[in-house]
Amino acid sequence: MTTDPAAADRLSTQDTRPALLEELTRLLADARATAEQDPFANPIQLLATALGGRLAAGQVDEEALEGLVRRLTLDAFTGRAARLRAYLGEADPERNAAIVEGLIRKAATGPQGELVAFETFAARMERVHYGFVVTAHPTFSLSSALQRDLVSLAFGRDPSGAVLDEEARARLLERVEAAQHRPEERLDLDEEHRQAMIVVRHLRAALRRAHKIVLQVAAGLWPERWRALVPRLVSVASWVGYDTDGRSDIPWQASFGKRLAMQAEQLAHYAESVRGLRCGLAQGDPLGPLLELIEARLALALKSCEDECRAFASPDAESIARGARSMAAHRAFRMADAGELAGLLERALAAATTPEAACALAVLRAEVASLGLTAAATHVRINALQLHNALRRQTGMEHAPDDPAHRLTYLAAMTRLIEEARPVRINFGSIAQEKATARRAMMLVAQMLGHLDAAEPVRFLIAECETPVTLLAALYFAKLFGVEERIDISPLFETRKALERGVAILEGALAVPAWRDYVRARGRLCLQTGYSDAGRYLGQTAAAVAIERIRLGLAGLLARHGLEGIEVVIFDTHGESIGRGAHPESLAERLRYVDTPESRRRFEAAGLEVVQETSWQGGDGYLWFITEDSAFAVLTRVLEHVLEPLDEQPDAFYAERAYGDEFFAAVRLFNERVIEEPAYAALLGVYGSNLLYPSGSRPVRRQFDAGGRPAALDHPSQIRAIPHNAVLQQLGILANSIGGVGQAVAKDPDRFLALYRESPRFRRLMRMVEHAFMFTDLAVVKACLDRFDPGFWLTRAEAARDPAEHEELRTVAEHVERMGLHEKLGRIFRILQRDHMDLARALRTHRRLTRRAGERPIVVDAATRDNLHMLHALRLALIERLIRRAVRIPDFSDRHAATHDGLIEAVIRLEVEPALRLLAEIFPRLEAAGPPLDWGEPSTYPGDDGQSYAEEHARLFRPMARDHELVRRIGGAVVHHLGAIG
Structure with missing residues (x-):
């Protein structure tokens, strides 16, 4: 039995985490009920205040808090997996193979069911219809392990393709709940390239499977001619390592090195494929010596390529020059044209004596035609x-x-x-x-x-x-x-x-x-x-x-x-x-x-x-x-799209050109006004990208100015599109997707509804808006922005009974007042609010008509909305605690190129990591230097050991870092609900 009088009120992880979640659910229901009766009440704010009070009173310990974040994140993760599965469509690899075979057979058949000419079929199979382009946009929100778990959970199969049973699924969920939902700790261009290579490998495998199906169908329909067929269907490309638009951190030799690495990867794959085919031949097969020749040629080219990869991996000029000299001197050993390999495979295919060997060589030849020497x-x-x-x-x-x-x-x-x-x-x-x-x-x-x-x-x-x-x-x-x-x-x-x-x-x-x-x-x-x-x-x-x-x-x-x-x-x-x-x-x-x-x-x-x-x-x-099966499912959907004949009738959207022009002009003008509104830059800048972990090798980080304050964001063009959209997602308003549509609808609601019913194209455009609207919540936006309202903190101070708490909240209000953001944020909120009201009115009418027509409107289910609201409220409570801890930071002189006030304002904006780095310099935590030496005479001077700020680190700085970590992990959970960053 405990002797701690507060223990009865404290919720521990082991036995009361479900109780905490249950209490949170009850508090949310109460907050919503209050808001229904009081138009000035904000349910997110009410829940955040209730949670903040419990945190401040120590009624929720850190373990329980951590457990709550893990549980809410797990629920968001499982919901994301379910949506991922539904989004892709058929995932079973055998069924997808049957779908692809059906598409290929249909391409070989004329309008009356007759077999088309081989030349007609070949022309369709040998052209590229679609291209996959792998890019390194900063959307790496999950570690590789969590990516694999998400896909496994979505498709019910582990990375090897084995079906997940109940026990395996339970282990996966346990692992997911225990994990920190964040990207890799080391997220640089090399890591992005490593992950991109996995994508390319799995696409390569999916394409090989499709090519094999094409060739098998052709062999059955044109047994005398199929060997001449070189299918392509799709292409694969990458700009990972070659995209230098807007960045100066990729030197030319790094780009060339990434390209070399791609070639080494593909040459090794070709060599392995030829080796596997050769080993499968019967003894004495005349194809064997020719395959040995191809394998030896690939080995020679691969050796040169690998040597050059090592040379260009170094930033040292002499190393690069050595690689360049090697490349020039060994030009004859290198393979610098896919045509050389294609010619060798043509010879091998002509010498193949078994259907299996012929098909394998034809597939390999098709891969060379599609992917060349570099996979992408x-x-x-x-x-x-x-x-x-x-x-x-x-x-x-x-x-x-x-x-x-x-x-x-x-x-x-x-x-x-x-x-x-x-x-x-x-x-x-x-x-x-x-x-x-x-x-x-x-x-x-x-x-x-x-x-x-x-x-x-x-x-x-x-x-x-x-x-x-x-x-x-x-x-x-x-x-x-x-x-x-x-x-x-x-x-x-x-x-x-x-x-x-x-x-x-x-x-x-x-x-x-x-x-x-x-x-x-x-x-x-x-x-x-x-x-x-x-x-x-x-x-x-x-x-x-x-x-x-x-x-x-x-x-x-x-x-x-x-x-x-x-x-x-x-x-x-x-x-x-x-x-x-x-x-x-x-x-x-x-x-x-x-x-x-x-x-x-x-x-x-x-x-x-x-x-x-x-x-x-x-x-x-x-x-x-992430897996070969999921890649093949994506390829199947793409082939369905490009190979199936068009079945949609002429669309009314294109006949209603005048209305469409006016409608989207209204959308465009609204967004142009918002982008140029200085208050909008203030909205994007209040937290910037600090609600999330850096998600790419080109992270968006604001720098401190000379006064220790974060540099202001003057215009949205100062941040790139993905961080811009990610900020909006985290604030709860998908403004770039719904902005202006409300005003455009309000101009002629009847015509809008008529075109929605008649036009598949217009409906697709508006379904995007409907979905974005369902993940937009003005109560969340208002609760986030109220943190920059001095009146919010003063009202809290007025209600505080404890004098120390009263003074602390007043101090926060003074800092927020000096930041001068509330008026700007209020103005942009009202601009967005008016447009949101117009859109809400239009969608209410639309939903009534949709239900009457027997269609299902887009809605966010109750469990998802509850989870999102709890996440937002919990994050706001943590932000409040973080800010209140910041105003307890001891004062210091300006000699560190930062002021005390500037540092606190940085924390209010969640610039926590740079603030803590500065604090570590200002208030060093000194470690013992080892056993004392004998200096020959006594001293009572304590030295630097007496100036260690271990208490401040334990009481303020480490808890601030922990709170910010939870804030960003909650940001990752919000991303799960939206399915992607930005």
Whole structure:
């Protein structure tokens, strides 16, 4: 029996965690009941206050608190797994194999059920219909172990493919509950590349399986001709390590090293495949010696590649130069063209005497055709400004390239440069000495093509491309470095100007003979569209419509320039969240949302072959490819999308052009006003990215100014799109997805409802909004922002009975007053609130009509809403405790380039880690230096041991770190509910 009088009131982990959760549920119900009666009551705030009181009184110990966070996180995690499973559709690998076989057989059949000509079938199987692009966007919110557990729980199979029984599932859940839901501790480019390689391997395995099905179907239908078939179907690409847009922390040798590592990986895979095939042959099979030859050739190439990988892994210039010399000296040993390996496999396939060996070789040959020597094609990305700066002196470009007063002059100068360009010879030293990013990037491409795989073209993506001059600048460098025949220059249309003028930009470039000749020679036109920045500047639905308008204008554009026969490659960089253009209902709907039936219909009518590419961004995107079975399920959904004939009728959305233009113009104008509203930057900056762990190798961190205060966020453009959207998610308002839609609906509600009923396209757009609306909660937003209202703290102080607590709360109020954020936050809240009210009214009417029509409206279930509200309230209670601890920090002098007030304000904004680093310097915790030495005479001076601040560390600093850790773990649980960061 305990003698502690407070023990009866304290909730411990072992026996009362369920009681704590039960009490939390009861408190939430009471808070909601109060709010229903009192319009000024906020249920999130009421629950947070009740929890905060229990924390302050010691009625909830740290173990119970930790257990509560783990339990709420586990519930959110299991809900995410269930949604993941439903989103993907069929997951059983055998059923998916049957689906793929059905698709292939249908492709071999004519409209009357007759067998099509082999040439017709081959033409369809040997082209690329879709491209997977693996990117390193900062969405790594979970460790690799938790990613595997999430996918295992979702699909009911462990990573090896074995079905989870009840015991295995229980062990998994126990492991998940005990884990900290956060990314890897070491989250740098190398870790991102490691995870990207897993994705590529599993996609490779999925594609091999699909190719085998194609070849088996062909062998049954055309037994005399099937060996000539080289299926491709989809492509795989990566920009992990090659994307230098907006970052200077990836040196050129690191990019080249990542590309080398990809090649080493693929060469080793090919060698293993050939070895396995050779070992399976009967003794004396004449194919054996030829396979030994191929295996030996691959081993030689792999040895060279591995040696060079080690050289380029070092930042040391001499090591890199040694690798470069080796590469030049051993050129004959290297394999620098996939055509060499393809030719060897052709010889082996001709010599194969058994169906099994022939099929295995045909699959391997198809893989070489699809993936080349590097498993994933290379996407290099830079910024348009970098291209302009690299040519500023040569073209006299002293003004913006699209300045109407100088645009034609710059176009003429760029055209002249292209006409006069003569290829130059470079080496790795040329790259090392080059200072201009654009030149260095194109040189790097030239060396990749020259030394690694000349048969696989490189994509050259240009961010913020807003003028034809940019495309011509890229073409000049491509011609200068001799790669214009093997590089695909692709503009990225994502800014408002680029989305509005995308077709005109391409038209301006095609009006220049040099660019038109380049496109005709390449046989393809490539472009990239972005949903992330576009979504936050225009609103996600308005961005999607603007992107589709570019697609719809391409057929006519190409016809006007006599380019009807070329291939069109459209790379849509959308992510896994609503905020980045991922449709929330299913993977099938997500594909239709981006690659719209109407645009497909128009391309088909114009006789254009289109390759649809989409990105799978960072940790959120990699989830789908954690296992070979899940990767094959994704590939199956993609093949269903691209191989199934269009079945949707003409859509009313495109006939209602005037209404659609006005509707999405209203959305766009609202978001443009919000983005330029200074109060919006204040909203994004109150906590910044501090509610979450860093989620990528390019984390967003605010720095301290000279006064020890965090540097202010002046405009949303100062943070990237994913952190921007992640802040909104954590505050409880998905503003970039719902913003402006309420006002657009309010203009003509009847017409809105009619178009919703009649148009599948409009319905898909609005279902995005409905889903975002269901995860938007103004009570959560208000409770978060009230922490920056001095009146909130003063009211609490007035109610406090304890004098020390009263003084502490008044001190917090004074700091919040000096920060001066409340007025700005109140203004932006009211702007968003008015729009939310309009949308809520429209959706209430819509839901009534939806129910009458027998459809199911999008709603968040009660358990999910309860869990979310508890998480938000618990986090607010922890933030309050953290802030109150911060004002107890002892005063100190300004000699540490930080003030006491600035440090407290940093903690109020949750800049806890840098604040604690400063505090560790200001208040050092000294450790014993070892046994004392004999100095020959006594001393009573205590020395530095008497100046140790161990008590402050134990009482304040470590608890503050622990609270912030729980705050960020709760942020991860909120992400589980939304399914993705940003």
